[in-house]
Amino acid sequence: VGASDAGWVVDAEYSGHAEYAEYVGARQGRLLRVAFLLCGDVERAEELLLGVLVTLARHWSDIRDDQPDDHVRRLLYRRALSSPRRTPERVGAPPADDPATAEEGSRPDRLRHDVLRALDTLTPRQRAIIVLRHVEGRTDRETAEVLGVRVGAVRSGTHDAVARLREALPDLELDAEGAR
Amino acid sequence: MTADRWTLRDLLELASDDVVEVDLAGRAWHGAAAQRHTLRRRALLGAGGLLAAGAFATVVLRRGDVTSAPGPTPTPSLGGRLDERSVGSVRVSMAPSPATEPRLPRYPDAELLALPELLGTGEARPRALLSPDGVAGTAASVRAVFLVHAGQGLSHPVVLVPRGSPPHLLVPGMLLEPVDDGTGVRTAPRLGPRTIHDDRHRVVVAQPRRVLVLDVRDASVLDLPVPDDGLVDAGWAKDGRTVVARSPERDWLVDTQTHQVRRPDGPARPDYEDLVTGPQGGTVLRSFAGSGTLSDTRLVPDTVVEPYGASTANTESWVASGVLLGDDLERATGRAQGLLAVQDDLSLHARVLAAPEDPHLVRGAYRPLAWGPRDVLVLESRSTSDGGPPRGRLLAWDVIGARLWRVGEVEAPDDSEGGFTGRFAI
Numbered sequence: 001v002g003a004s005d006a007g008w009v010v011d012a013e014y015s016g017h018a019e020y021a022e023y024v025g026a027r028q029g030r031l032l033r034v035a036f037l038l039c040g041d042v043e044r045a046e047e048l049l050l051g052v053l054v055t056l057a058r059h060w061s062d063i064r065d066d067q068p069d070d071h072v073r074r075l076l077y078r079r080a081l082s083s084p085r086r087t088p089e090r091v092g093a094p095p096a097d098d099p100a101t102a103e104e105g106s107r108p109d110r111l112r113h114d115v116l117r118a119l120d121t122l123t124p125r126q127r128a129i130i131v132l133r134h135v136e137g138r139t140d141r142e143t144a145e146v147l148g149v150r151v152g153a154v155r156s157g158t159h160d161a162v163a164r165l166r167e168a169l170p171d172l173e174l175d176a177e178g179a180r
Numbered sequence: 181m182t183a184d185r186w187t188l189r190d191l192l193e194l195a196s197d198d199v200v201e202v203d204l205a206g207r208a209w210h211g212a213a214a215q216r217h218t219l220r221r222r223a224l225l226g227a228g229g230l231l232a233a234g235a236f237a238t239v240v241l242r243r244g245d246v247t248s249a250p251g252p253t254p255t256p257s258l259g260g261r262l263d264e265r266s267v268g269s270v271r272v273s274m275a276p277s278p279a280t281e282p283r284l285p286r287y288p289d290a291e292l293l294a295l296p297e298l299l300g301t302g303e304a305r306p307r308a309l310l311s312p313d314g315v316a317g318t319a320a321s322v323r324a325v326f327l328v329h330a331g332q333g334l335s336h337p338v339v340l341v342p343r344g345s346p347p348h349l350l351v352p353g354m355l356l357e358p359v360d361d362g363t364g365v366r367t368a369p370r371l372g373p374r375t376i377h378d379d380r381h382r383v384v385v386a387q388p389r390r391v392l393v394l395d396v397r398d399a400s401v402l403d404l405p406v407p408d409d410g411l412v413d414a415g416w417a418k419d420g421r422t423v424v425a426r427s428p429e430r431d432w433l434v435d436t437q438t439h440q441v442r443r444p445d446g447p448a449r450p451d452y453e454d455l456v457t458g459p460q461g462g463t464v465l466r467s468f469a470g471s472g473t474l475s476d477t478r479l480v481p482d483t484v485v486e487p488y489g490a491s492t493a494n495t496e497s498w499v500a501s502g503v504l505l506g507d508d509l510e511r512a513t514g515r516a517q518g519l520l521a522v523q524d525d526l527s528l529h530a531r532v533l534a535a536p537e538d539p540h541l542v543r544g545a546y547r548p549l550a551w552g553p554r555d556v557l558v559l560e561s562r563s564t565s566d567g568g569p570p571r572g573r574l575l576a577w578d579v580i581g582a583r584l585w586r587v588g589e590v591e592a593p594d595d596s597e598g599g600f601t602g603r604f605a606i
Contacts, residue, residue, distance in 0.1 A: 021205045027200035036199045037192055046202060053208030055525060062527075078476060081469050108194060115195040125469060134188045148467065148476030153445070162188070173185040 016060045023068065024053055026040035031076065037131045038080040038124075040116055052076050077132070077146050081124050126161035129154055135174070204309035260285045260583040262533075267512040268482030271584045272532040275518065278540050278563035278573070287576040287585035289552055294342045299574060300591025301338045301600050302348030310339065310349040314398040319343040321380040322396055326591075327368045327572065327603040333358045335368045335472045335601055337383065339396055353401050354394055357387055359412050371605035373492035373550055374424075374450035375403045376417025384423050386414035391425050393432055406432050408442050412489070417472035424450040424472040433472055447603030448472040453499035453524060455480070463487065465499065465522055466568045480522050482551065483530045486510060488544055494551035497524040500559075502546050505534065519546045519559060521579040531579045538563070542570045549606050555580050558587060558606065569593055572602070 028049070035045035052075045056068065063071055119127060125147065132143040133154075140158075144151045162176045194558030262273040276284070287295075301307070307328075314320065324340040328350070335358075337351045358366035369385050376383055381553040383394045391414045393402040410427035414434075417424050423434040431448040434441050449468050458464035463483045467476040491501040501522040510516050515534040523529040535545050540563040547560045557577045572590030577583070593602035 017209055024205035024208065025203070028204050032201060032204075033196040033199050036196050042199060045199070046204070050204050050208055050211070053204050054211040057209045057212035059525070059527070078467065081475055094519060111191075112195050112198070115191050119195070123471070125473075125475070130188070131192065135192050148474075161482075165188070171184065172191075174191070175185060175187045177187075 001019060016064060020057060020060050023064070024056075026068075027072075028053075031072070034131060034135060035076060035080070037119070037135060038077070038127060040120055048073050048079055049076065073136075074146055077128050078148075081119060081128060081147070114169060118165050121164050122161050125149070126157050126164070129157040130161045130165075133158055196595060204310075208580060230233060254579075260585050262582045262584055264582050265513060266511055267532075270482050270509070270530045270532055271582070272509065272513055272534050273577070273584070274513065274515070275533050275535050275561075276586060277536050277538045278565075281478060281573050281586060283505050284575070284586040286585055287552075287556075287587045289556070289576075290587050295553055295574065295587050295606070297588040298591065299324060299340075299604070299606070301328055302340075302346065304346060304348065305598070307338065307350040308348065310351045310353075310356070310396065310399050312353075312399050314400075315341055315344055315349070315396050319345075320397045322376050323380075324604055324606045325371060325375060325383050325410070327356065327371065327601045329368075329595065329597050329601055330355060331597045333366065336601075337385070337394065339394075341385065341396065349396075351394060351401075353399065354385070354392060356385060356392075359386060359388060359564065360410055362412060366511070368601040368603045370413040370490075371603050372413055372415055372490035373605065374490070374546065375605035377416045378418075382416070384414045384416060386411040386425055386449065390442060391423055393423070393436055402436065404434050404436065404439055404441070405506045406434060408432060414488070417450045417468075417470060418452060419470035419472075422450075422471050424448045431472075438495075444473050446474040448474065449491075451491060451493045451499070453493040453497070455487040455499060455501040455503075455520060455522060457486055463503075463520070465524055465528060467524065472491055478524070478528060480528050480530055483507075483520065483522075483532075485520055485532075489547055492548045492557075494555070496555060498522070498555055498557075499524065500548040500551075500552065500557050500579075502544060502548065503532075504544075505532070509534070517541075517543065517545060519548060519557070519577065521577075531582075533559075533577050533579075534582070535561075540564050549574070552576060554578070560590065570602075 001122060031049055032045055035049045036042060039045055039048060055075060056072060128147055129143055132138045132146060140151050140154045143154045164172050262275065265272045310589045311316045317606050319341055321341060321343060322339050323342050326338045327335040328338055330336045335356045337354055339349050339351060341349065343346055356369055359369050361367050364403040369387065381395055381397050385392050388409050388411060390406055391404050406425050408427045408430065410429060411425050412427055414423050414425040421435060421437050423436055425432040429463055431444060432441055433444055433448055450472055453465055453467050456464050456466060458479060461484060463480040463485050465478045465480055466474060469475045485503035487501040487503050489497050489502045498521055500519055503520040504517050505515060509532065515537055518532055518534040521531045535541055542564065544564050545562050547558055547559045552558055555578065557579060559575050559577060561575050562572050571592050574587035574590060576585040576587050591600050593600050
């Protein structure tokens with residue numbers, strides 16, 4: 001292997017960098033929020049998404065013209081479901097107990113805290129179903145395809161998850177009809 | 181949206197709206213490049229090692245007393261680097277004969293993994309017993325578990341706790357009945373890659389109509405009833421609390437915290453992935469959730485094999501299983517059995533370690549035991565010599581670098597009371 005050959009290899013490896021960076025840059029904020037909703041922890045979400053994006057980069061030249069969004073979504077959810085489950089540290093009082101934030105501005109923080117605790121009561125699959133259906137707006141069938149489960153399992157999972165969330169958030173009137 | 185009426189979508193958006201965007205594109209791209217360079221460097225080092233070790237290995241092989249008949253495709257073992265062939269998209273590494281295995285280079289991470297050169301139940305007789313108080317502190321880390329005969333078809337576990345004193349401890353409070361191996365033969369229970377919990381403190385064994393969970397920290401044995409006479413094996417799911425128990429007819433999920441037992445809708449397995457023969461005859465990679473339930477299936481291209489025994493997966497999405505090779509692979513390699521490793525990435529990458537056609541190797545000779553660091557699979561190779569019963573040898577296969585190392589020997593089975601049954605897990 002001559003120097004020019006070696007140079008070609010390196011150039012080929014990096015040829016898609018700009019395109020890849022543009023693709024990821026346009027989506028990483030949204031993907032990180034989805035990853036966070038799946039695992040409930042910012043550090044784990046970053047770790048999870050980074051792993052997915054590394055895999056995407058390794059295969060970028062093969063799949064950049066082959067609906068990479070579908071690949072990324074599938075990898076993200078599958079890895080979230082198969083990674084060891086750690087219960088996020090969400091112990092102690094909600095933010096509203098802090099006198100400095102106890103006035104009107106604290107309500108979203110309290111609510112955010114309560115919602116995350118409610119999500120922690122779901123199984124990983126229920127969590128994934130809820131995020132796919134209600135955040136990403138996927139249909140039951142699309143959700144089933146991403147997770148590799150039957151459509152019936154998505155419907156029952158959605159039903160059970162919403163029931164659990166309502167139980168965990170008794171002070172809220174929860175409208176779960178918004179999804180397709 | 182009123183003050184207390186929320187759509188689920190709005191609530192979830194609120195829950196994640198303070199997640200700060202970070203730039204992962206650059207880190208991911210460079211991470212991928214680093215992985216590629218690491219793989220390339222390892223491949224080059226392997227080739228360099230091949231050249232450097234060539235003369236030495238030639239001397240060793242000439243001096244050695246190779247007694248077994250060579251297979252139809254002889255495989256020189258040069259510094260552990262194996263001959264390779266491509267069959268479709270599958271890379272096949274040609275394993276050496278059992279007579280050559282002892283002269284493979286020693287696996288460099290064996291000590292790191294606390295794997296001794298002789299893996300067995302220890303020499304002390306009578307055996308030391310696990311105290312009713314258990315094993316304290318950091319010493320309570322189980323490296324391996326073995327079953328020894330206890331008379332009348334029964335068996336006792338012996339745990340290897342390398343930092344214990346002594347390290348081999350028989351568990352007197354766990355007397356195991358034989359189980360039906362699926363062919364009507366009653367044998368000591370099977371142990372597999374998920375027998376030992378990831379915390380290395382707990383061990384699970386299947387028994388007729390129950391699973392038993394040993395915790396070496398307090399020597400407690402949890403008896404969990406399962407309504408199935410035919411349970412043959414049990415393993416820890418990745419969530420750390422569910423035990424997946426199996427009989428030839430059905431699978432069971434046992435929650436070790438609530439003691440609830442249920443049958444899943446579909447198949448269940450304790451590891452993230454396994455390999456099975458699909459309905460059309462191809463090889464299918466199945467993915468499982470942390471609780472053991474099926475989450476996905478994918479067809480492995482170009483790979484018609486018949487997997488047997490338990491598969492084992494690692495966090496790099498590799499899964500391995502013992503296999504009987506299908507016609508295409510057998511025709512191309514002249515070999516009929518081995519191990520299949522598949523990486524479940526964006527596409528599926530298949531590697532085969534093909535066992536030689538050697539009269540000393542038993543059918544189903546290779547059994548995957550566990551994954552070591554850097555995509556190295558620790559396996560058991562079972563062969564006979566001098567007409568004796570099959571004996572195991574631990575090998576380590578680098579599935580990417582196509583190298584094979586010797587880890588150590590497995591104690592010979594012994595049918596006498598107190599003798600090793602041949603059942604073990606690491």
